[in-house]
Amino acid sequence: MRSTERDTVPNSVLGRALTLLTAFRPGDAELSLAELCRRTGIPKATAHRLLGELAVWDVVERTPTGVRLGMRLFELGTLAPLQRGLREAAAPFLADLFEATLETVHLAVPDGIDVVYLQKLDGRRGPPVASRIGGRMPAHCTGVGKALLAFGPPERLAAVLAAGLRRRTPRTVVAPGLFDQELAAVRRNGVAEEHEESAVGIACVAAPVLDADGLAVAAVSITGWANRMDTARLAPAVRTAALGISRVLRSRDRPSGP
Amino acid sequence: MRSTERDTVPNSVLGRALTLLTAFRPGDAELSLAELCRRTGIPKATAHRLLGELAVWDVVERTPTGVRLGMRLFELGTLAPLQRGLREAAAPFLADLFEATLETVHLAVPDGIDVVYLQKLDGRRGPPVASRIGGRMPAHCTGVGKALLAFGPPERLAAVLAAGLRRRTPRTVVAPGLFDQELAAVRRNGVAEEHEESAVGIACVAAPVLDADGLAVAAVSITGWANRMDTARLAPAVRTAALGISRVLRSRDRPSGP
Structure with a gap:
């Protein structure tokens, strides 16, 4: 909160x-x-x-x-419409991602300099992840947060930089220059990775859910043990799920014609 | 609502x-x-x-x-503690149930004469199910509701009977005598089945989550196509998940000793 x-x-x-x-x-x-x-x-x-x-x-x-x-x-x-609309559009894609990977799956939205988790499916293979539905994390140190910052409006990133990149683990990226390079890589690859930047032992790969203007309104991620998770192998699956959710959201927003 | x-x-x-x-x-x-x-x-x-x-x-x-x-x-x-505590205790068991069956999985709690869904994992094999997280259904025509009534305090059942067993489909059990027999079977079997009683084409099998006094505080279910779902085969899986959640809840409530 x-x-x-x-x-x-x-x-x-x-x-x-x-x-x-x-x-x-x-x-x-x-x-x-x-x-x-x-x-x-x-x-x-x-x-x-x-x-x-x-x-x-x-x-x-x-x-x-x-x-x-x-x-x-x-x-x-549960009636808050932005959260509900996203969660409902995302539900089948999150279920597919969970079924395909059996790792912990998250759906998150931006709020100020934080991300808020809308849904979490708990993988049994991986580490216990401290996130909870309705819970917050700082955007700069999470995969979902980096995906939301790389593909978000400039004001979102400006607010995060203005607040300062607070260290959470020895591997949190706290230098603004390095963070910029990191976001540039996220934009090139279409996915964001996190390696023990929010919690020791945990890695994650995330992709943005984009609205009709190409701006990130949410992000999807898979989280697992840092020393076991092959983020490069899982990236296409996360990206596919995020693209699918983006497509459903755009088709909802489009005025229905004859 | x-x-x-x-x-x-x-x-x-x-x-x-x-x-x-x-x-x-x-x-x-x-x-x-x-x-x-x-x-x-x-x-x-x-x-x-x-x-x-x-x-x-x-x-x-x-x-x-x-x-x-x-x-x-x-x-x-998301901070409401009864709902949060249950959802968090249930999360790994729901994930296992989903992984094992790939059918739609629900967690629900009683509220008045209704059930309210706390969590839903969307199976892709099965029919689209109209339930939503935070949504309500009348208890008497759903698997989770019948599990909650069969193993609940007598006042819960009395309130449902007093309100009347409203017909939702041609197969909804609306005669109080038949409904009593149905609940007696649920008590014997430890699971509740629903065959097109809330919606045509949909079946479900549910089991109660019990507190230390043996009273149902929640229920877990698997939902699928009525003509394809083998409820007898799935019953042990649902029951196992519900027993697991019951065990975790009881161990939380117990004062921790040396």
């Missing part, structure tokens, strides 16, 4: 309710009222009242010891 | 904001302000102001012609 640190508690009811919801982090199964108030700075009586109203809508669920995010929020989230 | 029809517009700010969000239905890529106001009964000026605030939080996104649900909502939804 993107950080939404604010210096002050929002004044509006809606702002306060959203502050409470976004106080939940991936590791939190549930939070006590006290912890929620501590994290958000919202007074206990206000938090109690807002959570009560959110519970009526099943947006949160009360437990004997606190609150947790609820079913309605999960359902609403 | 469950129906949340209300006779009156809620008075509270939060109630109105949630009314706007839940006005979106699965088919809606975006809605105009006029359509949102028509669906919800909320005055245009109020809706405009609330949507403006929701857009600041990326909960909705403005488009040239209206509004759509946004990335933040997708991310928040």
Whole structure:
């Protein structure tokens, strides 16, 4: 989840309710009222009242010891149309890629300087990969991120460079000049590779999903053990899947004629 | 999405904001302000102001012609802990089941008289299945639903019977007596079958994921063409996957000792 640190508690009811919801982090199964108030700075009586109203809508669920995010929020989230449209167009291609390789398959979209994973199919051959559906990673150190940057609008890359290429492993590319060369290679090859740049022991090969203007709106990847994965051999499969998804998306966007 | 029809517009700010969000239905890529106001009964000026605030939080996104649900909502939804915990525990077992059968694999949870799909892996051999991640189906006519009812708390079944067994195809079981016999067979066999009860041409075999008390908290299924799928042959595979997920869930819940 993107950080939404604010210096002050929002004044509006809606702002306060959203502050409470976004106080939940991936590791939190549930939070006590006290912890929620501590994290958000919202007074206990206000938090109690807002959570009560959110519970009526099943947006949160009360437990004997606190609150947790609820079913309605999960359902609403799956309706977000960009994410849903992409995931549904991609589903059969991801399944084919998984069947053909039995490695972990990801579908990701750009968001700011990050990538957000929309789908993940867990390969059993490979390493446990820390990604999760709805989770984020910095774009610059992942295969999907590099594919999205190489084929994205210039502003996307500019934002990533402005934020700085933060080191995550000894092999993360952190020099802007080297990173530019890397993206040029991605543009030439149509695929992006990552070799232990986000996590030690893990490699990945990714390809962009392109819209009608040739801009990357998503990326597909296969992830496996760095010392075993033959990225060159798998590249055509990933590229084929990404091209297939791009084709389906373009045919959807095209106005239907006689 | 469950129906949340209300006779009156809620008075509270939060109630109105949630009314706007839940006005979106699965088919809606975006809605105009006029359509949102028509669906919800909320005055245009109020809706405009609330949507403006929701857009600041990326909960909705403005488009040239209206509004759509946004990335933040997708991310928040993936954090709902019951859904996330189940999906993560199930992921490797679903992948194995898909690899072994190449048929469409589902993971679903109960909600009221419905089931909600948490995950779907699309088989290419089988028929296109109308289910979607985050989508709902009535429990009584689906394999996952029957597994959840047979092994669920009595209140779950009572609610389904009270609502009535609505016919969806000529083969939907709609007589309560027959339905009881069907659930008794599910309890004996440990698996639930569905033969064209939710959609013509489609069959499925499902098994319950059980918590430490032996109650079904989720169900796993394989779906395929009704005239080709050998449900008896596939039943042990589905049951094995469901037992594996049950085991992982129980080991998580158990307090860790020395």
